[in-house]
Amino acid sequence: MPEYLPPNLDIIRPILWDSRGLRLLDQRLLPWREKYLRLRTPREVKKAIKDMVVRGAPAIGITGAIGLVLGAEKIKARSKRDFLAKLKRIGESLKKARPTAVNLSWAIDRLLQKANEADVSQDEIVEVLRAEALKIWEEDIEANKAMGRLGAELIPDEATILTHCNAGALATGGYGTAIGVIRAAHEAGKKIKVLADETRPWLQGARLTAWELKKVDIPVEVIPDVAAGFLMAQGKIQVIVVGADRIAVNGDVANKIGTYSLAVLAKENNIPFYVAAPLSTIDLATPGGQEIPIEWRDPKEVLCCAKRRIAPKGVSALNPAFDITPSPYISAIITEKSVVRAPYTKGLKSLFEV
Ligand code: MRU
Secondary structure: EEOOOOOOOOOOOOOEEOOEEEEEEEOOOOOOOOEEEEEHHHHHHHHHHHHOOOOOOHHHHHHHHHHHHHHHHOOOOOOOHHHHHHHHHHHHHHHHOOOOOHHHHHHHHHHHHHHHOOOOOHHHHHHHHHHHHHHHHHHHHHHHHHHHHHHHOOOOOOEEEEEEOOOOOOHHHOOHHHHHHHHHHHHHHOEEEEEOOOOOOOOHHHHHHHHHHHOOOEEEEOHHHHHHHHHHHOOOOOOEEEEEEEOOOOOOEEEEEEHHHHHHHHHOOOOEEEEEEEHHHHHHOOOOOOHHHOOOOOOOOHEEEOOEEEOOOOOOOEEEEEEEEEEEHHOOOOOOOOOOOHHHHHHHOOOOOO
């Protein structure tokens, strides 16, 4: 059975792909069970992204791209034009799975453009798309390693690093963005320790970041989200590194809910606050944070914990999944090309100049 995997695959593997379809490590079950779900259709892939089987901006981009290939493999078309129209419909539907991370629409648009430009038969277009999806995956791992190397230089030896949510191998093609920086600092021999915000309500920090760091032998302790400010004021945190779901041209960052509060507290306590993200997360079509669409999820996610209701019946909840950190709170944005500091508009735009 042919496997479609990038040559630089990481040891932590949220995504696997072979000729029978896509397999996703079900992140809803971690750290209790390591179970892969097999998906065969774009509809199943869309649902898996919505339901958080796979999550994290680059990982949902790669998964969406593979979902489009799964759709392309099954399209029955009268003509190439018909094929391309059907492919576009599948892509547009996949894009709607989650709105905030730009990587999802970025990856699907990249494949759709490849298909439109390919002057070959329908079968060959499927091959072109498969190769492009793999390229996106491989490039993402390379980008993570490169930003890891650049970011590691910003991490002092013996630092305690605070991170939020999960911006690791599980959230990417492999290695991780914020956790990539942490892994690279560790691999460079720095004696570091990580504090992982538990990250209510999905607990990506307690469940996923702690699981992942344990796998690569990096010391980690989980803290309640609400403890971060106190620990900063106590001098227990030297640096903060987080990921991003979308970065606007002015440097405003959308990331997991709670990121903004951390950034404000970091400024108050004179702690450097870094965002690590690949170029695929920078959205040149979005001028500022106010234009970034924020996903609001089911209030049940807040009202229940470990499948048990924790608030009285009849009480509802607000559940914004992301927030916006204005760029003045960000010390630097670490990308695979360079570390960008204010003024962000100039610095971020220059990353795309050839
Ligand atoms: O809701 P999630 O778990 O998809 O949110 C993930 C995050 O906010 C990550 O920090 C972000 O996607 C960067 S992942 C490299």
